[in-house]
Amino acid sequence: METLARVQSKHLLPVLPYSHAALEPHIDARTMMLHHDKHHASYVENLNAALAEYPDLRERTAFWLLLHSSEIPKEARTAVRNNAGGHINHSMFWRVMSPSGGDQPTGALADAIMRDFGNLENFKARFDEAGSKAFGSGWVWLVRTHQPGGKLEVLTTSGHDNPLMQGHFPLLVNDVWEHAYYLKHENRRADYLKGWWAVVNWPEVARRFKSTELYPEPRWENEGGLVLEA
Ligand code: MN
Numbered sequence: 001m002e003t004l005a006r007v008q009s010k011h012l013l014p015v016l017p018y019s020h021a022a023l024e025p026h027i028d029a030r031t032m033m034l035h036h037d038k039h040h041a042s043y044v045e046n047l048n049a050a051l052a053e054y055p056d057l058r059e060r061t062a063f064w065l066l067l068h069s070s071e072i073p074k075e076a077r078t079a080v081r082n083n084a085g086g087h088i089n090h091s092m093f094w095r096v097m098s099p100s101g102g103d104q105p106t107g108a109l110a111d112a113i114m115r116d117f118g119n120l121e122n123f124k125a126r127f128d129e130a131g132s133k134a135f136g137s138g139w140v141w142l143v144r145t146h147q148p149g150g151k152l153e154v155l156t157t158s159g160h161d162n163p164l165m166q167g168h169f170p171l172l173v174n175d176v177w178e179h180a181y182y183l184k185h186e187n188r189r190a191d192y193l194k195g196w197w198a199v200v201n202w203p204e205v206a207r208r209f210k211s212t213e214l215y216p217e218p219r220w221e222n223e224g225g226l227v228l229e230a
Helices: 030-053 060-069 074-095 107-115 122-131 189-199 202-214 217-222
Strands: 140-144 152-158 169-175
Touching: 030 060, 030 074, 060 074, 074 169, 074 202, 107 122, 107 202, 122 140, 122 152, 122 169, 122 189, 140 202, 169 202
Parallel strands: none
Antiparallel strands: 140 152, 140 169
16 A cells, blocks of 8 residues: 555664573673663664655665665765664674573584684684774674685674675674673673673574575675564
8 A cells, every 4th residue: 555655664673582681690681771772772763863864765774774885875874884783783692692592502503613713612712802802892703704615703893883894794793892791890891701602592693604505695685683674
């Protein structure tokens, strides 16, 4: 119906897939409440506000917006990049954690980690080191690189940039902005990184790893984060 076609799309805050306290004691309930209900919510709200004057852009997914910066009007470009990135990265972050997390990866993902890092402990050490050294606000990632063989690598991004902006598919992510850990760990980011492995949702990481094999590379941009529209 014509009236339905005119309904404006809007980015929505995804529901947290567990309770605020579910990741205790590794991530405290108050941090989760502020992080999801306030910080992530503000990125979604600011993204919608930045798009308010651009009806064509309101029909685009957050991924499209992040990966097509040159098609965003200059006056909205920074706000769209920061808030689309914030929305995408946090949507993925909630899902790569679980109250029943921890343990270790299995199957093809475990094989790829062995192949590219030697063993799981080496991988975790590399990830923690990169996360500790990331200067200022940013994210630390395990990615499948955009190159033949799809080697796994650890990398960091600043602000809310996403590895897909460099063509790399994100498999696992941790948030190293201070708002992710400061209430509980204060300035001790390394403690936060170390404790965080207990809540890593390896089955979700394995699902993401598998999805990189199911789709040809140009479709990577359609995987990797929750995009909700109404
Ligand atoms: Mn955050």
